[in-house]
Amino acid sequence: MITVTLVRDNNQAITGFKVSGHAQAGPHGQDIVCAGVSTLVQASIMGIERYLKREINLVQDGGGIKMELACQPDSLTGAVLETMLLGLTEIAKLYPKSVRIIEHRR
Template sequence: MIIVELIRDNNQAITGFKTSGHAGVAPRGQDIVCAGVSALVQSAIMGIERHLGRDIELMHDTAGTIKMELIGQPDSLTGAVLETMLLGLNEIAKLYPKSVRIIEHRR
């Protein structure tokens, strides 16, 4: 199962996330659920870092875990990117509830 953990601040803005695990729908390299989650997460990271020019802390490992945290306060643009990522992740989780779980934490 893919676990997506979102971190929200007191204003409900997403300040970071962590993804871990594998969907297990198909063999590695052929799993459309893993590919969909990965595409959404990687696109959000690139949009925030490259397009918006925001500083982030990024960690990823060979097991597929990705962790991203904003450095500094979120703004409306980073919020739009992260909330859009979440919309896509929620749709995948609805279609594959046994393969994707989204957990939100408050700070």
């Protein structure tokens, strides 16, 4: 199962996330759930870092990725991260045995 853990601040803004695990929804290299989650996460990271030019702290290991904003969240980072969450939520609805979303408050 893929676990997506979001961190929100006191204003409910997403300040970071961690994604770990495997969907196990198809053969290696053909898992559409894993591909969908990876695409949304990577596009969000690139949008924040490359397009918005915000600094982030990024840690990638063999099966997971962790991203934290190095700056205060704002409406633009919020738009990117909330859109990522919308996509991940839809995937989790379609594949509830493959994706779990957890939210933490700071």
